[in-house]
Amino acid sequence: MARIKRIATASAPVNIAVVKYWGKKDTKLILPTNDSLSVTLDQDHLRSLTSSAAVEVEEEEEQGESASASAAAAAAAASKDRLWLNGVEEEIGSEGRLRTCIDELRNARRKVEGEDGGVEKIAHLPLHIVSENNFPTAAGLASSASGFAALVWSISSLYQLNSDSGGHLSTSALSRVARQGSGSACRSLFGGFVAWQGGEAKDGSDSLALQVAEREHWKDLHAIICVISDAKKGTPSTAGMQRTVQTSAALQSRISHVVPERMQRITSAIKQRDFDAFAKETMRDSNNFHATCLDTSPPIFYLNDTSRLVIQLVEELNRSSEQAGAGAGAIAAYTFDAGPNAVLYAPEKNVPLVLSLIRHYFPNADFDDPFKLLPSLPRDGLS
């Protein structure tokens, strides 16, 4: 029997990169080969909800106060930590990323308990963690990003480490922990427009997320998620990145010129709410990322025929708008992560046009709840 001593719940949304992270220079610490930038989606559509509880298990013995006793208690508690993901218990491997995140946060709590005798002692208690996504897990919809962000925020709230719960760790500091769960997770700790600064330090101390602009800054920008396939992706991002780092020459130019220059241009496009510039950089980065995947040996194919049709449709839409000469610039932008699903960005006034076009070319698309603006496109392409 386990009795809950203290519990905290947090939710974190998915983020969709407009300048993609692809490649690690340190696979254990998850240090990226390039900076990246994303938009965090609103909470209600794609999010992970996680509760973390410090529990007293019946056979638990009273723990002593000495440093070595507290370290032994933490190790004993770690072996009893448990996680349920979407209702199914998952193993917490002793060397895995989940273990790394939990250990970092538990150690931070132990330190606080050691320094302040008045603080309630809970670091020695096992954690029971329950997490749920409101969308299909591992379908190329960045579930690991929202999942690790919600996990880190809920445990840091339980341990009163984050600034919202009166603790001393900033959101950027916690993003270093989330990063070690899944690289892109560090960006989901912030809302709005978020950069992951790759950093230079070998220990990863400067590899963290920073908010470029709040969501409120550009409220008018919308994301439309087009679920083309909800099957598990063919090449997981970890394996794909490793293969690209080992074999792609194109990755080198991405690291040294393409991304650094694009980060500057897209940051200023966001600051100025310049959708035309934002759209161009977003689409070019998606294409450069997928070209790098194709340059990998053996090549990695994340896009399928339906993805490519969506690209053509958006390109054609933007071209016709340019030709109309209204000076309005791009109507929409597409981007694709490590899977075939499209994310379209568009200013609010263009959303009806984009949706009507999708309806026209994909008449079987499902526009129903729970994904509201998430049309599920036919797998076999246009009809």
Ligand code: PMV
């Ligand atoms: O953090 P991971 O291992 O899920 O990798 C994410 C990689 C991309 O989604 C393709 C790009 C990105 O920056 O999110």
